[in-house]
Amino acid sequence: MAETRTIKVEALARVEGEGSLSIKVKDGLVKELHFGIFEPPRFFEAFLKGRDYREVPDITARICGICPIAYLMGASQAMERILGIEVTKPIRDLRRLIYCGEWIESHALHVYMLHAPDFLGLQDALELAAHNRGLVEKALRLKKIGNMLIEAIGGRAIHPVNLRVGGFYKVPTKAQIMALRPELEWALETSLATVTLVGGFEFPDVVQDYNFMALRHPDEYAIHEGRLVTSSGLDFPVEDFLKHVEEEHVPWSNALHGFAKDGSHHHVGPLARYNLNYDKLSPTAVAAAKAVGLGKVVRNPFQSIVIRAVELVQVCEDALKLIDGYAEPDRSFVEVAPRAGEGHGCTEAPRGICYHRYRIDKEGTVTDARIIPPTAQNQKVIELDLWKVVQANLSQSDEAIKWRCEQAIRNYDPCISCATHFLKLDIARE
Numbered sequence: 001m002a003e004t005r006t007i008k009v010e011a012l013a014r015v016e017g018e019g020s021l022s023i024k025v026k027d028g029l030v031k032e033l034h035f036g037i038f039e040p041p042r043f044f045e046a047f048l049k050g051r052d053y054r055e056v057p058d059i060t061a062r063i064c065g066i067c068p069i070a071y072l073m074g075a076s077q078a079m080e081r082i083l084g085i086e087v088t089k090p091i092r093d094l095r096r097l098i099y100c101g102e103w104i105e106s107h108a109l110h111v112y113m114l115h116a117p118d119f120l121g122l123q124d125a126l127e128l129a130a131h132n133r134g135l136v137e138k139a140l141r142l143k144k145i146g147n148m149l150i151e152a153i154g155g156r157a158i159h160p161v162n163l164r165v166g167g168f169y170k171v172p173t174k175a176q177i178m179a180l181r182p183e184l185e186w187a188l189e190t191s192l193a194t195v196t197l198v199g200g201f202e203f204p205d206v207v208q209d210y211n212f213m214a215l216r217h218p219d220e221y222a223i224h225e226g227r228l229v230t231s232s233g234l235d236f237p238v239e240d241f242l243k244h245v246e247e248e249h250v251p252w253s254n255a256l257h258g259f260a261k262d263g264s265h266h267h268v269g270p271l272a273r274y275n276l277n278y279d280k281l282s283p284t285a286v287a288a289a290k291a292v293g294l295g296k297v298v299r300n301p302f303q304s305i306v307i308r309a310v311e312l313v314q315v316c317e318d319a320l321k322l323i324d325g326y327a328e329p330d331r332s333f334v335e336v337a338p339r340a341g342e343g344h345g346c347t348e349a350p351r352g353i354c355y356h357r358y359r360i361d362k363e364g365t366v367t368d369a370r371i372i373p374p375t376a377q378n379q380k381v382i383e384l385d386l387w388k389v390v391q392a393n394l395s396q397s398d399e400a401i402k403w404r405c406e407q408a409i410r411n412y413d414p415c416i417s418c419a420t421h422f423l424k425l426d427i428a429r430e
Helices: 053-061 068-083 089-120 125-131 133-154 174-178 181-199 238-244 270-280 283-291 301-324 374-392 398-410
Strands: 019-026 029-036 211-216 227-230 245-248 257-260 341-349 352-360 366-372 423-429
Touching: 019 374, 029 374, 053 068, 053 352, 053 366, 068 089, 068 341, 068 352, 089 125, 089 133, 089 181, 089 301, 089 398, 125 133, 133 174, 133 181, 181 283, 181 301, 211 270, 211 341, 211 352, 227 238, 238 245, 238 341, 238 352, 257 374, 270 301, 270 352, 283 301, 301 398, 352 374, 374 398
Parallel strands: 019 423
Antiparallel strands: 019 029, 211 227, 245 257, 341 352, 352 366
């Protein structure tokens, strides 16, 4: 008689949101695998309709407490394209600087508190603190520095209130920005040590043939603007995003699954950014990557933790340069009268590209909204990773498979609440 085994875990640890994983195994082969998101939909796109265009950035920022800047900036860009607004260089630099703060706090949280315990054989950050208190204290200080940067520019660390369409309500003084420099110098040194630490972890041998998609900018490591490029050779403006990417509903998930229309499995996030923008990394970041054995192309999803650490080095350096070059703008924002139109925005949230499209009427009222966050786009490739991981570990116990699956999901630092606009684990062995 065939043996059927079922494993249930009520909640996936160390991710933002709730989800499930269901696996069916028969005759030693994975026959069915579903990564489901059962967190209730939040309907942001629906209740944005009828709102004034100036309200959209602040409303969408409430989608996520970890990456509100991604939503604030993507929504602002879309509205600015409709209105024909071009922000000044000082405003652009301030936007990149506050985005550096978001990357620092998000990457520090993920690398140390959410993902590193997997590679150290620990259950969570509490065990890590008991094992190495100093490491956790450094991680918390690093995260706090990112929050300080957001607060200095955005007015507060969580859901900042100082950003608006066309710029900022108020800009910080040179002295306020320079006051952050000593902490960022420490953050840069700590980020370099972070690369060394996580680069020494042991990684499962999993290599995938992803079609990477990320923003690319001619002059910098793309974070808050650029064109979209793929490893398959596409290069197109943000306005053409929906010509190449679509979403579909699957019965096991409340989040829509994003997919590339060319049939490839497109992957967004740190691996995509690194592989498509390696030549835009700073010499310091490149040296750190080389020192731990990273090449120009990385296709092992478990090494995403190392790439996040390399990106910490990049954004700490960027932040220091932006602080040194900061000049207070004469005006904190550009404002024009509303007009009807359609606009698109896209930035690199820490987890990958976050796309916005809005339509407004001549009074500036939103008539249609479309938001595609990075976790929704990565669901298909997460399932592909899990399929390969489970098949390679079928000889292990269900508990060991569960652990490896959770780790594989955490490679993506999924923001499940964003995607529903893990882990209940169910493995049936026959």
